Amino acid sequence: MxxxxxxxxxxxxxxxxxxxxxxxxxxxxxxxxxxxxxxxxxxxxxxxxxxxxxxxxxxxxxxxxxRALVDAAGVPYDGDLGQSQLLPTILGTLLPVNLAPRSLWNGRVRSGTRAAVVGIAGLSAFDADFVAERLNRLACGCCYQARRIELPRQDGLPHSVLELANRFDRDPAFRQTLAEQLRRVAADYDVVLIPAILGQWSDAGQMAELETAVGCPVAEMATLPPSVAGLRLSxxxxxxxxxxxxxxxxxxxxxxxxxxxxxxxxxxxxxxxxxxxxxxxxxxxxxxxxxxxxxxxxxxxxxxxxxxxxxxxxxxxxxxxxxxxxxxxxxxxxxxxxxxxxxxxxxxxxxxxxxxxxxx
Structure with a gap:
């Protein structure tokens, strides 16, 4: 032994x-x-x-x-323990939190916000129309509109959140294509909401680069387990x-x-x-x-x-x-x-x- x-x-x-x-x-x-x-x-x-x-x-x-630990690890949290905020979910519901990873915190409900809920063609785990409709009923004072982007498929197969996350991690060309597609729909919105696909290893620097390329904050919504956002944190x-x-x-x-x-x-x-x-x-x-x-x-x-x-x-x-x-x-x-x-x-x-x- x-x-x-x-x-x-x-x-x-x-x-x-x-x-x-x-x-x-x-x-x-x-x-x-x-x-x-x-x-x-x-x-x-x-x-x-x-x-x-x-x-x-x-x-x-x-x-x-x-908070010092997650900062040092490249997955910073935002928020305030004294004030709860609501984060949208892929079920079109609102989740109360005080602190959350920055990529999710960007999507918190704020009065007057115009948000694009972006679906990805071929990704069955996320229905942008359903999410936008539900959020418009629950988040008073905000406007959610469903949009859709196309991303190249691997071998013609349907997308999955883990496959997209892995491509985000390893393929600069894929990251550029994603940024271009999101920028195309982002012009009229304060924030872009997407399913959590932004890599299992990406850090705050890569997230900031994506947002700069898109032209507005990008917010993830945790997908069905295992969540890419949770895997990234771990x-x-x-x-x-x-x-x-x-x-x-x-x-x-x-x-x-x-x-x-x-x-x-x-x-x-x-x-x-x-x-x-x-x-x-x-x-x-x-x-x-x-x-x-x-x-x-x-x-x-x-x-x-x-x-x-x-x-x-x-x-x-x-x-x-x-x-x-x-x-x-x-x-x-x-x-x-x-x-x-x-x-x-x-x-x-x-x-x-x-x-x-x-x-x-």
């Missing part, structure tokens, strides 16, 4: 796990951190909008650090953390925690060929509610430092911490803000504990 040793192992790559990992890197002063995940976080089903922080103040360190955050020295092991489920004498010694990971064991000074479990099966004897409760408690009120391990939907069920249903705050708090608790031991 392969064995590696880390100061901290974070399990789960949702917003809670990503926030915990980033906070740990910043707070630990060079500690060796590993992020292990079986798959991408559930936020890729949406687009990473933040609407619920559980009453946390706008200047909370978790919020400040998260890809860029993981790449940024890897660049910060985090060891990332993706696609491998954690099968067990090694807990002995109220200490978590590490995690067992189902890697191909042979299982591996990652020894750790601390572990953060942020892999969703299904991870409760890794905590035999857990009462479902936690202490003030986010450590899981048994039915007698004793922590299962003094160096094991919970974050995300496992610790906060509300983070499972649109509570991305709560997940961010929870991941941040779990990382601080983990390294506070290490600091406490170092002084005794």
């Amino acid at each position: 392969g064995r590696q040793t880390f100061d901290l192992v974070v399990v789960g790559a949702g917003l809670a796990g990503l926030a915990a990992t980033a906070t740990a890197v910043a707070a630990s002063g060079g500690a060796r951190v590993a992020l292990v995940h079986a798959g991408l976080g559930t936020f890729v089903y949406g687009a990473g909008g933040v609407a619920d922080l559980g009453g946390v103040a706008a200047d909370h360190p978790a919020v400040r650090d998260f 890809n860029r955050l993981l790449a940024h953390l890897r660049g910060q020295g985090v060891d990332i092991f993706g696609g491998y489920p954690v099968t067990a925690l090694e807990v002995e004498n109220a200490r978590c010694r590490g995690v067992h990971v189902a890697t191909p060929g042979h299982a591996r064991h990652f020894a750790a000074s601390a572990v953060i479990l942020a892999s969703g509610p299904h991870s409760a099966n890794l905590l035999p004897g857990w009462s479902g409760d936690q202490d003030s430092r986010r450590r899981p408690l048994d039915h007698q009120g004793r922590f299962l391990a003094d160096n094991l911490y919970l974050a995300g939907a496992l610790a906060d069920p509300e983070a499972r249903h649109g509570g991305n803000g709560r997940a961010i705050v929870g991941g941040h708090g779990a990382a601080l608790a983990a390294f506070e504990r290490e600091d406490d031991h170092a002084t005794h």
